[in-house]
Amino acid sequence: MLEKMNDFFNKRVDGYEEHQLNVIDGAQEFYPYTAARLPMQENAEVLDLGCGTGLELDFYFKCNPTAKITGIDLAESMLKVLENKFSDKRLTTICGSYFDISLGEECYDAVVSVESLHHFTKEEKTSLYKKVFQALKQGGYLILTDYFAETDEQECFYRQELLRLKSEQGISDDEFYHFDTPLTKTHELQALKEAGFTIVETMAEWGATATIKAIK
Numbered sequence: 001m002l003e004k005m006n007d008f009f010n011k012r013v014d015g016y017e018e019h020q021l022n023v024i025d026g027a028q029e030f031y032p033y034t035a036a037r038l039p040m041q042e043n044a045e046v047l048d049l050g051c052g053t054g055l056e057l058d059f060y061f062k063c064n065p066t067a068k069i070t071g072i073d074l075a076e077s078m079l080k081v082l083e084n085k086f087s088d089k090r091l092t093t094i095c096g097s098y099f100d101i102s103l104g105e106e107c108y109d110a111v112v113s114v115e116s117l118h119h120f121t122k123e124e125k126t127s128l129y130k131k132v133f134q135a136l137k138q139g140g141y142l143i144l145t146d147y148f149a150e151t152d153e154q155e156c157f158y159r160q161e162l163l164r165l166k167s168e169q170g171i172s173d174d175e176f177y178h179f180d181t182p183l184t185k186t187h188e189l190q191a192l193k194e195a196g197f198t199i200v201e202t203m204a205e206w207g208a209t210a211t212i213k214a215i216k
Contacts, residue, residue: 002165005119008178009052009075016078017053020115024147026206031114033204034145034211035059039109042066047108047135049098049128050074050116053081056145061089070108072098074176097176099128103135111136114145115209118182121159122191125183129195129214136216142197147209148185155184185210 009016021027034056038046044067048057051071060067068090073079079093094101111132117125132142149155158181165179166172183191185202189212192200197214204211 002162002169002171002177002179005176005178006074006076009073010077013053013075013077013081017055020052020055024115024209026209030145030204030206030209030211031055032059034112034114034143035063037143037203037211037213038064038067038112040064041109043068044109045107046070047103047111047132048072049111049113049132051082051093052078052116054085056112056114057082057086061086065089068092070094072096072101098131099124103131105134106137107135109137109140111140111142112144113142115147117144118146118148118180119176119178120181122183122187125188126191126194129192129197133196133216138216140216142192142214143211144188144214145209145211146188147182147207148188149182150184150208152184155182155187158182182208185212188212 038060040063044064046067046069048069048071051073057069070092071082072094074097076095079095083093149158162179162181189200192214199215201213202210203213
């Protein structure tokens, strides 16, 4: 049965970090790699979309303990773990959807998202990336680490499968349900460029997972 996104992650907080680090191919490498791509200047301001319990922040705060982080996540239980882990850091958490919450204008040196955005359509992502673009300072950048569909056919299959399951289960609302529907990397790059980013590059790959940098 499909579960609403916040319910899915709230129920799984206890085993979340172990699962992320030990089940996903390349995770032991891409979390620290992602952290190392974030700004290292003193008092850097970073927005983390879908921050969860902050696995990337485990590594980032070791590199830049003065960073000021704003983390957005749907799961309140995840944010509580994050707040307890980093009670001595400059951390602000917001419980809600990054699609609905205002991200501000020219507020952040960088925005980061790890293994969170593979649930949404290209149109939804383009709209979000426009908000991210506005929220970044001039010269700021997005670091996206996520996994991607290998082909257009695979991307289409995931989306159709979600729609089929929603229909079978009588789900007709527009809320987000937990079901992976990754885009191809090509479509992801297109969404970023359509949102206004002109410099977009793939920095590293681990199987189906890749890190992309998009500069304002």
